[in-house]
Amino acid sequence: MEMPPAPDEPRRAPVARGREAAVRRPLLLMSAGGAVSKVFAAGREIAMAHAFGTGPVSDAYRASLSATLSPVHMLTTQVIQTCFIPLCARDLETQPRRAWALFQGLTILFLGLGLLLATALLLFAGPFVALLLPGFDPASRELTAAMLRVMALGIPAYIFTAQLGALGAAHRDFAIPTVRPAALNLGMLGAILIAALAGRPLWAAYGFTGTYGLLALWALFWLRRRGRLPRAWCLERPLLGALANSLWRPLRPLLLVTALGEANLLLERTIASLVGGGTVAAIDYARFVTETAHSLLILPLGLISLSAFAALDARRSAALADRLSGLILILFLPLSAFLLLNGREILALLFLRGHFDAGSLAASSRALLGLSAGLWAFSAAHFLRRVLNARMENGVVLRGEIAAVAANLTVNLLLYRQLGILALGLGFSAGALAALALYVRHLGLWRGAAARAARVLFLALLPYLLGAWALRAQADGLGGLALQALLALLYWGACLLGTPPLRALLRDRAAGEPR
Incomplete structure (x- = not known):
């Protein structure tokens, strides 16, 4: 038997319905963008299947993409999205200067980490691929490492685009995360077609790097036109301790969550390479x-x-x-x-x-x-x-x-x-x-x-x-x-x-x- 509603529940219902409406409107927008993205993604997968099937080129392309994104997701998914968005959304309503300082601090930190990660992958792509994919033959490992070096060049732009998209989401502006997957799938589709027609499989990897370079520029332009970027430098020394503490508390368990999730994905790739080509x-x-x-x-x-x-x-x-x-x-x-x-x-x-x-x-x-x-x-x-x-x-x-x-x-x-x-x-x-x-x-x-x-x-x-x-x-x-x-x-x-x-x-x- 269900409990009857509390006496004050009818007064609260409009608030709940308003919250649901606030979820529904951007959900419809992002779902429409996702539908367009999936059309391009279907074209990308069909082109890859037609040109390369489940052969070594397709294996190398997917493995290099996973090797690029797995370490980057430790920053973008858990820290930028999961921690930054709710913290920034709350501070924008009550302490906007603190929200801007948080955005500026994380942008500097993550761009620096992105550059370090890209450099590491450029220098050590070969040993990393050999460790990650022991079941690949030497030719497949060599192609995977070459694709990984190309994709590594796009890591800073990927991180910057994710940070700008999270800032927009904190403002309830979901244009960047709506456009991003469709643009990426379109860029990757174009690169796969060019690589197949030219007989140069390595060129397929440039779809990721080139698309994110353009996306980062567009996202910056989008937020700037709408006044959603800070207009002054807000990251001051007195704020650093409070910001670090507010971010670190929810982030501690998420770092382990991210490490587990990405390790799980990489281990899946390792086991898949052992199952067979x-x-x-x-x-x-x-x-x-x-x-x-x-x-x-x-x-x-x-x-x-x-x-x-x-x-x-x-x-x-x-x-x-x-x-x-x-x-x-x-x-x-x-x-x-x-x-x-x-x-x-x-x-x-x-x-x-x-x-x-x-x-x-x-x-x-x-x-x-x-x-x-x-x-x-x-x-x-x-x-x-x-x-x-x-x-x-x-x-x-x-x-x-x-x-x-x-x-x-x-x-x-x-x-x-x-x-x-x-x-x-x-x-x-x-x-x-x-x-x-x-x-x-x-x-x-x-x-x-x-x-x-x-x-x-x-x-x-x-x-x-x-x-x-x-x-x-x-x-x-x-x-x-x-x-x-x-x-x-x-x-x-x-x-x-x-x-x-x-x-x-x-x-x-x-x-x-x-x-």
Whole structure:
């Protein structure tokens, strides 16, 4: 039996609805930008598959990109986004000079670190690649190291663009993070096409470096025109101690979170290189499919939540997180089930041409099978992680990341010899489930609206899987995929309309709001 709303709840409801509207508007904008980005990303992946398949060039390109981004993400994702955005958003309302000082200090610090990192990768690309990818043959390692040196040149521009985008987000201006992925995918697509036509695979690496150089200049121009850059030097000696302390407290656990996450990614690449040639590329083709919906909805929602949830008290934050988590499950659990059954057909439709042959399709399909099983958990866990970041509960995030990495590596190391690339996908899903369970327990969502929705969805899952499996025996190919999509829409649409817990979420009647 649900508790009746408190006497003052009706007065607070408009505030909550206003907060949700503040989330919805930029979410729609960023999702639209993400849709454009995914069109270019699909073109990039199709061009890569057609020109290079899952061969050594594709492996080298993806491995060098991971080797470039993994150390950089330690700065941009956790420090710049997770810590800087909520702190700067709060200070802009009450102490704007302090916010400007924080921006200036971090910009100087991170540009310096970016230059050091770029120099280190330029000098030691060869030994780093040999250590990271022991399963690559000498020619593949040499090409990977050459691509890594080219991409390393773009690291300072990448960091500067991320810092400017975070400053815009603190102002509730999400133009830079909206434009950035589309511009990057377009630039990388162009470079891949030029490299393929010229027969010079190394040229593909310049897409990353050149695009971020242009993006950094555009982002600076954008914020300057809108008056969102500091007009005076605000970083004074008396402020340094207070700023460092305010940043260091939430940052301490996040440094470990970042180290764990990036080490997990690099170890996945190492295990993939041991599974066999083409594995690195195959799992990235599969990940492109699972990450499409995730990047369109969950990544923008997570970024927006860093500023939106920072302004809510614990009760309202938990209520809004509960409702949004339920909506994420409504979207992503059916999607996971659909990809689980139809992943091979989707990959064939997207990539089966040119150098992407039947062997490439088989490897990518097995990877997608494992990734699809936990896509819903990964998306929900990512959102709740951002909620906890906004609430400065980063110790909980650290525990969740430890659980995720431990589960992922355990599955990978125990099963990669028996299951091959499928083990990498299953490890991803196991890690997502472990993190989600910890976050749900901490936030008390296991007895809220999202949990009620999850129970209904999981009960409805078995009949759907049986029906969809039976349909596969009757039709295959593009026509069969269309029938599967129609079945999924009709079945899950009926579930939404026919079950009160799901209808309540869609009508914003969950989490104790007044009816």
